Amino acid sequence: MSLELETTKSEDFVSTDEISLLVIILDTNPGQRLLRENPQTLTQCVDSIIAFGNSHLMQKSQNKLAIMACHSKTSEFIYPGASKTLDIRQIDGQYEVFTLVERTIKTNLHKIIATENTILSNESLLAGALSMALCYIHRIQRNKPPGCKLNSRILVVTGSGDSAFQYMSYMNVFFTAQKQNVVIDVCALDQHLSLLQQGCDITNGLYLKIPQLQGLLQYLLWVFLPEPPIRPKLVLPPPVKVDYRAACFCHREMVDIGYVCSVCLSIFCKFSPICTTCHTVFKMPGPLAVKSKKKKMKL
Numbered sequence: 001m002s003l004e005l006e007t008t009k010s011e012d013f014v015s016t017d018e019i020s021l022l023v024i025i026l027d028t029n030p031g032q033r034l035l036r037e038n039p040q041t042l043t044q045c046v047d048s049i050i051a052f053g054n055s056h057l058m059q060k061s062q063n064k065l066a067i068m069a070c071h072s073k074t075s076e077f078i079y080p081g082a083s084k085t086l087d088i089r090q091i092d093g094q095y096e097v098f099t100l101v102e103r104t105i106k107t108n109l110h111k112i113i114a115t116e117n118t119i120l121s122n123e124s125l126l127a128g129a130l131s132m133a134l135c136y137i138h139r140i141q142r143n144k145p146p147g148c149k150l151n152s153r154i155l156v157v158t159g160s161g162d163s164a165f166q167y168m169s170y171m172n173v174f175f176t177a178q179k180q181n182v183v184i185d186v187c188a189l190d191q192h193l194s195l196l197q198q199g200c201d202i203t204n205g206l207y208l209k210i211p212q213l214q215g216l217l218q219y220l221l222w223v224f225l226p227e228p229p230i231r232p233k234l235v236l237p238p239p240v241k242v243d244y245r246a247a248c249f250c251h252r253e254m255v256d257i258g259y260v261c262s263v264c265l266s267i268f269c270k271f272s273p274i275c276t277t278c279h280t281v282f283k284m285p286g287p288l289a290v291k292s293k294k295k296k297m298k299l
């Protein structure tokens with residue numbers, strides 16, 4: 001009993017020096033099905049993200065927020081912006097920081113959309129955005145004042161699919177995040193994302209495909225606002241079974257069973273005598289399967 005009391009005390013003491021950094025990656029690619037069918041959806045998503053980001057800042061004065069817009073060709077930080085901070089005065093009694101968040105996001109997003117190519121692609125560079133977010137977190141981690149603890153997490157909000165073309169980049173990002181103790185949460189707006197779901201599982205994050213878009217803000221506040229250490233105490237949507245299929249390196253398609261290079265662990269859907277990744281040469285299995293079995297038996 002006394003032990004328990006002691007631990008809670010020390011946790012309270014530490015928590016004053018803890019900073020929570022939340023990086024939100026919002027998929028703003030106009031090529032995704034949701035936005036192609038109804039471009040107004042973007043406004044609703046952006047408003048929900050702003051309200052959600054402000055709620056995160058409201059929880060603690062030390063909390064930090066960064067928001068990225070992910071497109072089909074680029075990913076950019078829309079908050080905090082690269083340009084000079086806007087001159088914000090208090091409007092209607094709203095806390096200036098919240099007004100600043102809203103203004104910066106809308107101005108920067110407007111710039112990105114205005115410069116966007118008219119050629120639509122339904123694939124967003126989510127893996128690239130995730131690695132940029134990890135670099136950003138790393139920089140903040142390095143520059144933080146000594147003695148304070150930084151808890152970082154990334155939330156991906158996307159309506160596009162996760163293509164197996166980015167499989168390698170995704171896996172690199174997921175395992176880097178796991179090493180750096182960065183939690184990756186994913187909020188799928190439109191379709192099931194099996195690769196990103198693997199990322200959530202690897203980094204102990206939450207994956208949720210929201211049942212209806214109208215309730216986006218409510219789902220964000222309910223599921224993704226609480227810090228990861230608090231989550232086990234809450235009643236959250238039950239975890240879904242993770243689809244751990246891998247994508248083959250030759251065609252970038254998801255495979256159930258495939259060939260794995262014994263040297264570099266690359267995955268192939270068909271046998272190839274030379275591994276395209278590490279150039280290891282393998283013996284052809286050939287039609288002499290019976291003989292080779294006998295040889296193996298002798299060994």
Ligand SMILES: [Zn+2]
Pocket residue numbers: 248249250251252253268269270
């Ligand atoms: Zn293949």
Ligand SMILES: [Zn+2]
Pocket residue numbers: 261262263264265266275276277278279280
């Ligand atoms: Zn290999």
